[in-house]
Amino acid sequence: MSRTLLVLILCLSALRLGASLGSRSILRAVADKNGDSEDYAVDLNASNFDAVLRDTPATFAVVEFFAHWCPACRNYKPHYEKVARLFNGPNAVHPGKVLMTRVDCALKINTNLCDKFSVGHYPMLFWGPPSKFVSGSWDPKQEKSEIRNIDNGRTAEKLLNWINEQIGSSFGLDDKKFENEHLSSNISDPGQIARAVYDVEEATSTAFDIILEHKMIKPETRAPLIKFLQLLVVHHPSMRCRKGSAEILVNFDELSPANTKQEEVAGAVKNFQICGKDVPRGYWIFCRGSKNDTRGFSCGLWVLLHSLSVRIEDGESQFAFTTICDFVHTFFVCEECRQHFYEMCLSMSSPFNKARDFALWLWRTHNKVNERLSKVEETMGTADPKFPKMIWPPMQLCASCYRSRNSQKIEWDEDEVHTFLANYYGKTLISLYKSNSVLGNVGAKGILDESTTSTNAVAVPVGAALAIALASCAFGVLACYWRSQQKSRKYYHQRYSLKKYDY
Numbered sequence: 062m063s064r065t066l067l068v069l070i071l072c073l074s075a076l077r078l079g080a081s082l083g084s085r086s087i088l089r090a091v092a093d094k095n096g097d098s099e100d101y102a103v104d105l106n107a108s109n110f111d112a113v114l115r116d117t118p119a120t121f122a123v124v125e126f127f128a129h130w131c132p133a134c135r136n137y138k139p140h141y142e143k144v145a146r147l148f149n150g151p152n153a154v155h156p157g158k159v160l161m162t163r164v165d166c167a168l169k170i171n172t173n174l175c176d177k178f179s180v181g182h183y184p185m186l187f188w189g190p191p192s193k194f195v196s197g198s199w200d201p202k203q204e205k206s207e208i209r210n211i212d213n214g215r216t217a218e219k220l221l222n223w224i225n226e227q228i229g230s231s232f233g234l235d236d237k238k239f240e241n242e243h244l245s246s247n248i249s250d251p252g253q254i255a256r257a258v259y260d261v262e263e264a265t266s267t268a269f270d271i272i273l274e275h276k277m278i279k280p281e282t283r284a285p286l287i288k289f290l291q292l293l294v295v296h297h298p299s300m301r302c303r304k305g306s307a308e309i310l311v312n313f314d315e316l317s318p319a320n321t322k323q324e325e326v327a328g329a330v331k332n333f334q335i336c337g338k339d340v341p342r343g344y345w346i347f348c349r350g351s352k353n354d355t356r357g358f359s360c361g362l363w364v365l366l367h368s369l370s371v372r373i374e375d376g377e378s379q380f381a382f383t384t385i386c387d388f389v390h391t392f393f394v395c396e397e398c399r400q401h402f403y404e405m406c407l408s409m410s411s412p413f414n415k416a417r418d419f420a421l422w423l424w425r426t427h428n429k430v431n432e433r434l435s436k437v438e439e440t441m442g443t444a445d446p447k448f449p450k451m452i453w454p455p456m457q458l459c460a461s462c463y464r465s466r467n468s469q470k471i472e473w474d475e476d477e478v479h480t481f482l483a484n485y486y487g488k489t490l491i492s493l494y495k496s497n498s499v500l501g502n503v504g505a506k507g508i509l510d511e512s513t514t515s516t517n518a519v520a521v522p523v524g525a526a527l528a529i530a531l532a533s534c535a536f537g538v539l540a541c542y543w544r545s546q547q548k549s550r551k552y553y554h555q556r557y558s559l560k561k562y563d564y
């Protein structure tokens with residue numbers, strides 16, 4: 062009885078989750094257009110307003126309330142679009158900063174929404190952190206509000222000046238991509254990692270796209286992929302990636318029966334988006350380079366791996382180690398990287414028993430890569446000038462991590478390093494994500510959070526996959542429950558790894 066009830070609750074919550082995911086596809090739709098006559102500003106209406114503003118990685122949002130019949134609004138549109146071009150879409154000049162949106166108050170569906178913001182004339186523009194607009198309102202008599210009326214935005218120049226004043230930037234209407242960069246490379250600011258959760262999502266879905274594009278799912282590569290998905294289902298820092306991984310895992314049989322043709326597999330998997338419909342977004346935030354060919358995916362992949370390493374439990378540490386090693390070795394298309402990394406994996410002389418040891422191993426390994434690359438990049442001139450390789454974390458980020466330091470050698474306080482890693486890639490990484498999603502999907506969020514905390518070493522990946530997979534079932538409750546159980550049996554004992562490690 063109680064189990065049926067649980068399943069029912071899971072499935073109901075899934076419907077709400079599904080609704081919020083679906084609505085984000087419009088960001089993509091707008092983003093995919095390239096022609097200059099296309100709209101950059103995102104059209105919102107009462108049904109997607111909250112979801113879009115809750116899920117955007119942007120730090121600020123501008124919402125324009127207008128009416129499509131209003132001539133002044135039509136004349137204003139090119140001005141608004143000139144500014145939106147800078148901030149919206151994968152070709153944004155300054156991505157992830159400001160989300161530019163509009164709401165047509167002449168549509169009946171939006172009447173209440175426009176009322177809540179006391180829209181008295183068209184066009185009327187508001188500014189604020191996106192999350193403040195979610196279930197938000199504005200009243201001219203209200204004294205303190207984080208949502209502000211933009212009173213001086215009648216031309217593109219004026220609007221951009223107004224925005225520049227708010228965030229202390231000096232964006233120009235003629236800025237081009239990777240020129241006039243305003244990258245926040247303040248290495249003393251531990252809070253910057255909070256924005257990397259969006260890059261972790263970007264890296265996850267990019268990795269998955271690469272696997273499909275390069276037709277890398279083969280009988281011999283299934284095991285490493287399944288193991289990695291199992292790890293993601295439970296420990297990925299983003300809720301939507303946990304959900305997407307679970308869906309792929311549960312349907313893996315259909316996606317890749319051992320004898321299926323690769324094209325069919327790719328076709329089937331394409332229907333699953335590992336982090337939801339709107340990822341990849343096409344740009345990086347924390348991992349954005351100051352040149353078009355630096356940082357990005359490989360940075361995002363490191364952050365994903367570190368964030369997994371601080372989320373696992375002791376009993377999973379060896380599983381996580383072999384899983385990550387095999388994943389990088391099998392699916393990271395940078396030949397030099399995968400070989401180097403795998404050599405470091407193979408040089409481990411005994412299995413991990415503690416999650417702490419694994420997190421520190423990954424940190425040490427990353428520093429070895431940094432050390433090697435800092436020399437290579439210096440001689441080749443390939444470094445990103447704003448992000449030179451360094452031994453990490455620098456003193457400014459974690460002074461207590463250093464016991465002593467001289468020009469030859471750093472003596473680390475590994476307890477402090479581990480504490481720092483756990484905070485940085487744990488709590489801080491998802492702080493922004495949490496604060497943005499606080500207002501919605503309470504039910505679904507509850508489930509997914511629970512599955513991350515109630516882990517237990519052996520049954521973990523599948524158990525949690527099951528819970529989340531159930532939550533995403535669209536069939537009859539019982540059929541859905543039965544089906545997931547059948548699936549889970551198959552992978553329960555799958556504990557093979559690609560190659561034997563040295564013990």
Ligand SMILES: Cc1cc2nc3c(=O)[nH]c(=O)nc-3n(C[C@H](O)[C@H](O)[C@H](O)COP(=O)(O)OP(=O)(O)OC[C@H]3O[C@@H](n4cnc5c(N)ncnc54)[C@H](O)[C@@H]3O)c2cc1C
Pocket residue numbers: 348355356357359360361362363364367389397398399401402423424425426427428430431434445448449450452453454
């Ligand atoms: C598994 C793997 C192996 C790679 N091997 C190679 C290679 O052999 N040759 C090559 O040319 N490139 C390699 N790369 C790519 C390279 O390491 C960088 O990812 C790339 O040059 C981009 O560098 P970045 O400045 O963005 O910082 P990244 O090195 O990508 O680091 C991303 C972020 O992680 C944080 N960080 C830095 N060091 C550490 C650490 N020790 N512990 C925890 N967090 C840290 C910093 O905030 C940094 O901004 C590899 C990447 C990966 C994921």
Ligand SMILES: *[C@@H]1O[C@H](CO)[C@@H](O)[C@H](O)[C@H]1NC(C)=O
Pocket residue numbers: 087104105106107108109170
């Ligand atoms: C609201 O906007 C979304 C995305 O643009 C669209 O799919 C939907 O049809 C709109 N709803 C109404 C009632 O116009």
Ligand SMILES: *[C@@H]1O[C@H](CO)[C@@H](O)[C@H](O)[C@H]1NC(C)=O
Pocket residue numbers: 247248249250251252
């Ligand atoms: C960098 O971040 C630190 C910590 O948040 C802050 O104290 C400092 O003022 C910042 N520096 C700059 C130049 O923004």
Ligand SMILES: *[C@@H]1O[C@H](CO)[C@@H](O)[C@H](O)[C@H]1NC(C)=O
Pocket residue numbers: 353354
């Ligand atoms: C980077 O920009 C240069 C010049 O604008 C261009 O030739 C090159 O193809 C770009 N590289 C990538 C990876 O986009």
